[in-house]
Amino acid sequence: MKANSAHMLAVGGFLIALSIGAWAQGGAATSAPVASTVEASGATPPATGKKADRALRKQVYAAIAKNKEIKxxxxxVTARNGAVTLNGTVADNNQVPTIVEIVKGVPGVTSVTSKLVVQKPFGGQ
Structure with missing residues (x-):
């Protein structure tokens, strides 16, 4: 009798877990209009997730590295769902807009936030 009750309790818990999972997936469907809006513009929606963010970050680094004047x-570079944030230093103030334009040209980049600063020469002058 106790084994039967334990079995019924386990089955009930399993059904509750399935119900919660199905409910959580139903909540994701509410974001579908956003995806259809992206498709309507002719662009494919960017891939999401950590793997896609790492791949985009590598692409941004490669694009910046192609310009020999920039260190x-x-x-x-931080990438999250297509939004790229740049931190660090550059040698010249004119490099900042160049870098931003390079990054904007990378496929998958949806926005660029630059927090780049000009590195002062050694000695503070």
Whole structure:
């Protein structure tokens, strides 16, 4: 009798877990109009997730590295769902808009936030 009750309790817990999972998936369907809006513009929606963010970050680094006048090693790139944030230092103030334009040209980038600063020469002058 106790084994039967334990079995029924386990089955009930399993059904509750399935119901919660189905309910959570139903909540994701509410974001579907956003995806259809992106498709209507002719663009494919960007891939999401950590793997896609890492891939986009690598693409941004590669695009910046192609410009020989920019030291990409002093720039850090953060990507999240197509939004890219740039941190670090550059040698010249004119490099900031150049870098931003390079990053905007990378496929999958939806926005660019620049927090780049000009590195002062050694000695503070």
């Amino acid at each position: 990409a090693g002093s720039i850090s």
